[in-house]
Amino acid sequence: MNQNETSNKKPDQKTAGATNGPAGSSNETDGHGHHHIVPDGVALKVFGGLICLTVTTVVTSHLDLGVLNFPLAMFIATIKALLVVMFFMALKYDTKENTVIFASAFVFVAIFFGLVAPDIFFRGDVYVKKGQALIREVSGAGSTIPKGWISTPELVAKGKTIYATQCSTCHGVEGKGDGAAAAALNPKPRNFTQDAGWKVGRKPSQVYATLKTGIPGSAAMPVFGSLSQADRWALVHFVRSLAAGAPEDTNEDLAKIGIDPANEVAEKVAPSISVEMAMERMTEAPAKLVAMSGSNLEEGTSAGAKLYRSSCFSCHGQQGSGGIRVKNLGVKPASWVVTRALNETDAMASQDKFNKAVILGVPGSLMPGMAQFSATDLRDIYQFLKTGK
């Protein structure tokens, strides 16, 4: 059945193997077997090729070819893989059937990748659309409330919850100015239960102004420009509820913060960063945060500058100069990311890239996605970062 079986001694066997053509040395008789004996010479050549390619890929990986490094490395690896499969595994001399079988594995891996990758990498549009829907929602009903300057029990209750997460670290649970972080602060946080010491004032419009723009000349109280309008009013009424006898607003007071009581039109909604995020930064290092909070900022007063100050300043520093340590919450032990100067990042290359980075956030970095900006807002912030105006 097998012609080789008679000569079991090596010499002629070997030469037979080495000299026969590619498919030649198969010792099949009935067309079923595909015994390909790889000649030593071929094996050595292929091996030499593999080593050369390995050296090439190591050397080229040290060159800076930009985006080409990766495809090149994969190209070389694939040639190596083909050499191994074709010659070492002799698929070249094997049946078509086996080739198809083996190749099918890669087809399925490609399908797997092909289904997952678009979902991960090209969902951006979906988020942008969602973001726009969100903008509409936010600037519509959700967080603006009619006549927010008038206290209601609901607003006070809502204010209480926000106060617990946002303010009690400094102002204390009962509003006595004795929160955990108060010790490190100078001046001390306001005691809401007494009448003395108010700089801006206790009227609703004044507390509102404090939250929105900070206390002029004082850096200790962070600016909460990022809260939604409704949240801000809720806090105002809660803070005022802590002590009786707080003065009420006159129409002129309300006019000062841009509200016409006769007309229900409320001021434009300010963008907001997520509560948890602001919170985490606060509890992490209140003193530092206070030092950075925007109220002592001399920068421009353009729309872009204001938005930047309320939403981005805390992580990106003075006009995007970076160097701020942002804590990462997800890993143990704690680690920080120091922000780079924004103008050095890729995202600043164009308005589009910038919009995408802000709306979607930067996955894996601590840059949060903030969907609440309108196209004009984004243009203003971008403009401010680029030109300082």
Add this chain to the structure above:
Amino acid sequence: MANQPVTSAGHHHAHHFKSADHEFSAAKQGMWVFLVTEVLMIGGLFVAYAIFRGLYPDMFSAAHKFLNVKLGLTNTIILLTSSLTMLMGVSSAQRGDQKRSLKFLAVTFLCAIGFLVVKYIEYSHKFHDGLLPGANFTNTDPLLMHPKTPLFFSLYFMMTGIHAFHVIVGMGLIAWIMKRTAKGEFSPGYYTPVELVGFYWHFVDLVWIYLFPLLYLVG
């Protein structure tokens, strides 16, 4: 079996095959199918790698610098060499030179040991430096500030770990065919296990051919 004469007649193909050749090609096809399942298994990790690399390119390029290219290269060369010696072992067996086959198989086995020794050195460095997956990650190098850095090391340990496991299984298989070769069970008429273990070993090499650049070189 062991004391049967060493010819193709020494191997009786199963009754449902037409001939020993028929049986051989069926066995080989089975091996290819098995390798397909292997590709699919390791393929999942490659897809994970591709996705995360796409999401966090900066992190990958920072983290990969913490792998030792020299050791990776050493292991690449060791594995390529072992593939060559495996091939020589198989072709010697195919030609009926069992002594030569045994020698090459032994060299292949030694290469595998060498590979694992280098792997051990690498792993112990990583453990020592706290370059570990997930919450065990304790390295504080400023280059590794990116919060997702532990993910790179999860992939690194998963991919190289599964590969190293295959190397260990391969060593068992090589030892097994060496024993059978020594007993004289193979001949030019019957060497199916030798060739199929060879396939398996080349596949182990194949996976490493991708792992090396992906993890050590281009991160």
